[in-house]
Each structure stands twice: as structure tokens, then as C-alpha cells.
Amino acid sequence: MDYKRNILITGGAGFIGSHVVRLFVKKYPDYRIVNLDKLTYAGNLANLQDVEHAPNYVFERADICDYPRMQAILRQYAIDGIIHLAAESHVDRSIKDPFTFAKTNVLGTLTLLQAAKEAWEGAFEGKLFYHISTDEVYGALQFDGTLFTEETKYAPHSPYSASKASSDHFVRAFHDTYGMPTLVTNCSNNYGPYQFPEKLIPLFINNIRHNKPLPVYGKGENVRDWLYVEDHARAIDLIFHRGRVADTYNIGGFNEWRNIDLIKVLIKTVDRLLGRPEGASDHLITYVTDRQGHDLRYAIDSRKLQRELGWEPSLQFEEGIERTVRWYLDNQPWLDQVTSGAYQQYYEKMYGNR
Ligand code: NAD
Ligand code: DAU
Numbered sequence: 001m002d003y004k005r006n007i008l009i010t011g012g013a014g015f016i017g018s019h020v021v022r023l024f025v026k027k028y029p030d031y032r033i034v035n036l037d038k039l040t041y042a043g044n045l046a047n048l049q050d051v052e053h054a055p056n057y058v059f060e061r062a063d064i065c066d067y068p069r070m071q072a073i074l075r076q077y078a079i080d081g082i083i084h085l086a087a088e089s090h091v092d093r094s095i096k097d098p099f100t101f102a103k104t105n106v107l108g109t110l111t112l113l114q115a116a117k118e119a120w121e122g123a124f125e126g127k128l129f130y131h132i133s134t135d136e137v138y139g140a141l142q143f144d145g146t147l148f149t150e151e152t153k154y155a156p157h158s159p160y161s162a163s164k165a166s167s168d169h170f171v172r173a174f175h176d177t178y179g180m181p182t183l184v185t186n187c188s189n190n191y192g193p194y195q196f197p198e199k200l201i202p203l204f205i206n207n208i209r210h211n212k213p214l215p216v217y218g219k220g221e222n223v224r225d226w227l228y229v230e231d232h233a234r235a236i237d238l239i240f241h242r243g244r245v246a247d248t249y250n251i252g253g254f255n256e257w258r259n260i261d262l263i264k265v266l267i268k269t270v271d272r273l274l275g276r277p278e279g280a281s282d283h284l285i286t287y288v289t290d291r292q293g294h295d296l297r298y299a300i301d302s303r304k305l306q307r308e309l310g311w312e313p314s315l316q317f318e319e320g321i322e323r324t325v326r327w328y329l330d331n332q333p334w335l336d337q338v339t340s341g342a343y344q345q346y347y348e349k350m351y352g353n354r
Contacts, residue, residue, distance in 0.1 A: 003032040003056065008079045010064055010112065011086030013037040015195040016132070018047035019233040020083060025051040027237070032056050034077050037086065038063045044338060047194045064108035070115035082116060083240060084109065085132045087167075090198055091160045095292055098159035105163035106170070113174045120180065129182045130240050131171040135225070135252065136161035137186060140295035143223070147301035148186070150248045157293045172246075181245045185236070188252035188300045191320065192229035193327040197335060200224075204263060205328045206335055208270040208281050218290030220260030223297040227253035228320040231313045238309050252300025253313045260285075269325045 007024065011017040012035030025033050037043045039061055051057050058077070062069045064086050073079070087105050088094065094101045113129065120127045138148040139155030156165040168184050175182040191201045204214050235251045243249060257265075267281045305311045315323075328335060 001055075003030060004028075005031040005081055006034070006077050006079050007031055007081045007083065008034045008036055008073065008077070009083045009085065010036045011043070011084070012059075013039055013043035013045050013047060014085065014089070015042070015047075015192075015199075016190055016229055016232060017085040018194050019192070019229050020085065020236055021048060021057070022051050023230075023233045023237055025054045025057045029054075029056055032058065032077065034058045034060060034073065034079065036060045036062050036064070036073060040088075042089065042196050044194075046334060046337065064112050065103060067111050067115060070112055071118065074115055074119040079116075079119070080126060081128045081130070081240065082112065083130045083132065083236060084112060087164070088160070090196075091136075091158050092198070092291065094158055094160035094163070098163075101159050101163040102166075105160075106166045109167035110170050113170060113180070117174060117178055117180055121178075124179060124181055127181050128240065128245065129171065129174070129180060130236070130243075131168065131182065131184045132236065133168050133184055133186045134161065134164050135186050135188045135250070135298050135300050136295065137165040137168060138298075141297040141299055143297060147299045148250060149301045150186075150250055150304055157295055175246045183239065183243050183245060183247060183249075185239055185243075185249045185251055186300070187232055187235075187250075188225035188227050188298060190229045190232050191226050192324050193331070194334075195229070197339060200259070200262075201266065201324065202328055202335070204266050205270055205325055206339070208267055208284060209274065209329065209332075211281070211284065213286040214263060214267075214284045215286055215288040216260060216263060217288060217294060219287065220258065220263065221296075222259050222294060223256050223299065224259070224262075225252045225254070225256050225299045226262070226317060226320075227251065227255065227313060228315045228324075231315060234314070235305065235311050238311050239305070242309055244308075249305045249309075250300045250302050251305060251311075252302045253317070254300075254302070255313070255317050256297075256299050257317075265321060266325065269321060270329070273325060273329055
């Protein structure tokens with residue numbers, strides 16, 4: 001079949017990537033969607049079981065740092081659009097092992113950019129390299145009501161955000177130097193189904209269910225701006241198709257929560273859905289040593305995206321959290337599988353240890 005577009009989505013077996021792949025495979029049967037993922041601990045093909053047999057879906061296990069593989073895949077599928085999500089994404093891991101973050105997030109992104117430039121050189125028209133980034137590149141805000149805009153100066157603090165900031169600069173440099181059509185978006189904290197349970201929301205839902213301590217960093221006063229993952233995927237779809245080349249859009253929910261207040265909502269919701277008396281799990285809250293360099297507050301101003309492309313979040317937070325908690329409670333086998341590591345051994349057997 002001749003496809004209208006051939007789109008490469010990197011990191012499609014991860015949390016946000018799997019929602020983007022699902023949306024594109026279902027919404028655009030005339031596009032071929034190539035999901036490229038290394039399947040690190042965070043990548044899990046079980047996230048995509050409902051689309052894995054779709055005729056317009058292809059999976060390639062590959063490392064974005066592998067230049068010859070990137071060249072071969074771009075050529076084989078005549079890729080004309082890239083949505084780049086593959087990354088190491090957990091701040092705590094970056095504090096322990098910054099090199100892996102520099103390798104994947106900086107060198108991996110550069111490798112993919114260079115392969116795309118080579119594949120598209122002389123024919124940039126109609127091509128797009130769309131890089132998915134984070135609000136963490138802007139650093140931290142005080143409790144003063146200010147928001148990150150697209151003009152906010154980069155000031156990353158963690159090795160994770162430093163690596164994402166660096167990759168953003170490389171993406172923009174490929175536009176400014178070679179004229180490659182690129183685009184960057186910076187999004188706030190996502191939540192929803194299929195998030196690896198090392199991140200706050202799925203980790204705490206799982207711990208509440210199993211009566212395990214809830215490790216609150218510092219005083220629990222840090223603030224994050226939460227967006228339901230499907231709303232992020234919808235924004236990516238819109239921006240991929242209608243965003244201005246070389247531009248930047250911030251994506252966020254105007255939905256700020258202090259960690260401790262969010263944790264109390266999680267406790268209440270899990271207890272209610274499990275039929276436990278109200279307050280039954282409050283004692284699980286355990287204040288622990290703060291994260292090193294813990295950013296105080298993130299909050300995104302996404303008015304540019306709303307004004308120019310008409311995007312806005314579709315879900316109220318209460319509804320999103322209810323849906324999310326229900327999903328994790330209903331999908332305990334998924335949680336068990338990703339926490340046991342059994343799925344990793346399965347993939348090594350299937351695809352080898354590349
Ligand atoms: P995730 O950790 O759940 O998924 C990352 C995916 O990338 C995994 O499937 C993993 O196997 C794959 N990957 C890692 N290294 C790779 C490599 N070398 N080659 C190929 N694939 C590789 O991450 P996520 O939370 O879904 O985040 C996706 C992207 O969105 C990241 O770039 C992240 O920085 C960005 N982002 C995340 C959030 C959030 O709240 N989760 C918010 C804003 C931006
Ligand atoms: O802002 C976007 C970013 O959001 C993304 O770029 C990152 O990929 C994503 O991981 C996320 O980063 P955070 O560090 O904000 O997310 P995390 O879920 O790790 O932590 C959320 C808040 O909860 C943060 O203030 C730290 C705190 N926390 C986290 C964990 C895992 C705890 O208090 N205890 C915990 O056990």
C-alpha cells in the first residue's frame with residue numbers, strides 16, 4: 001500500500017510514546033507508523049497490544065545512538081516525519097547515572113538529527129523533525145504565580161533536564177544551520193495509564209494498594225503542573241500537523257498541585273475505590289530525605305498553543321485522577337509485570353540483547 005505519510009515515532013513503547021502511537025495508528029489508517037524503541041526498562045510493548053496487529057503499524061527495536069540503524073530505518077520506510085520521544089526520563093536515575101542521560105538524550109538525539117539531515121538533504125520540503133521536550137529545561141519557579149513561557153530562559157538543574165536542554169539546542173541548531181524543518185514542544189508533568197511505576201503517581205497508587213510506605217521527598221511542598229497524557233498526545237497530533245516550523249510551543253494543564261495535596265487525593269481515591277474506610281492509608285505517608293537539587297515549582301503558560309492552534313486540556317483533574325487510579329487498580333497484572341522485570345527477559349529472548 002502507498003501511504004500518505006511515513007512517520008517515525010521514537011520511544012513509542014514508553015509511557016507518552018505509546019499514547020501517541022495509539023492515537024496516530026487509529027486516527028490515520030493512511031499513515032504508516034513506525035515505532036522505534038530500544039526497549040529499555042521503561043519500554044514495554046504490552047502498552048500497545050491493542051494496535052500491534054494494525055496494518056499501518058510497524059515496530060523496530062533499535063537504539064537511537066546507532067547511526068547505521070537510523071540511516072537504514074529512515075531509508076527503508078521513506079520516513080518523512082519524525083516525532084522524537086525516546087529518552088531517559090526519570091530525574092532520580094539521572095542523579096545516580098548522568099552519563100546514560102547524556103548518551104541517550106544528547107548523543108542519541110544528535111545521531112537521529114544527523115541521520116534525518118542526511119536522508120532529507122536537498123528535499124526538506126514536507127519533512128518535519130518534531131522533538132518532544134519538557135518544562136524542566138526552564139529550571140524552577142518560586143511560589144510567586146509566575147509561569148514558564150516560550151521566552152523563559154533555559155536554566156536546567158538536574159542532569160536529566162540539562163540533557164534535555166542540550167538536545168533542544170541541537171534540534172534548533174539543525175534548523176538554524178542546515179535549514180532542517182524542526183519543532184520543539186515543552187510539556188509539564190504527564191499522568192495516566194502505562195506510566196512506569198517509578199514516577200510519583202503510579203508508584204504511590206501501587207504502594208497505597210499494597211499498604212507500603214509513600215516516600216514523600218522533603219516536606220512535600222514542591223509544586224508540579226499535571227496534564228492527562230491523552231491531552232498531551234492530542235496536542236502533539238495538532239502541532240505535528242499545524243505547528244509552525246522552527247517554533248516552540250509550551251503544553252500544560254494550568255493545573256498546579258503541591259505534592260502533598262496530590263498525594264492526599266491519591267490516598268482518598270484509592271481507599272474509596274478499594275472500599276476502605278476514609279483515612280485508612282494516611283499513615284503510609286513517610287517524609288524522606290529530599291531529592292538533590294529538587295526543583296521547587298513548575299508551571300506552564302500554554303496560552304500560545306491555545307490561542308494559535310485552539311488546543312486546550314479536555315479533562316478536569318478530578319476526572320483524570322479517578323480514571324488513572326481505576327486503570328492501575330484494574331490493571332494489576334501490568335503493574336506486576338513491569339515491577340517484576342519478567343517482561344525484560346521475554347524481550348531479550350524475542351529480540352536478543354542488542
Ligand atoms: P518513558 O521513560 O516512559 O519512555 C521512554 C521510551 O524511550 C522507552 O520506551 C524507552 O525504551 C525508549 N528509549 C530509551 N532510550 C532509548 C534509546 N537509546 N533508543 C531508543 N529508544 C529508547 O518516558 P516518557 O515519560 O514517556 O517521556 C517521553 C518523552 O517525553 C521524553 O523525551 C521526556 O523527556 C518527555 N516528557 C515527559 C514528560 C512526563 O511527564 N513523563 C513530560 C514532558 C516531556
Ligand atoms: O515536568 C516534566 C517532567 O515531569 C518530565 O520531563 C519527567 O520526565 C517526568 O519524570 C516528570 O519529572 P518529575 O521529577 O516532576 O516527576 P516525578 O514523578 O519523579 O516526581 C514528581 C514530584 O514528586 C517531584 O516533586 C518529586 C516528588 N516525588 C517523586 C517520587 C518518585 C516524591 O516526593 N516521592 C517519590 O517517590
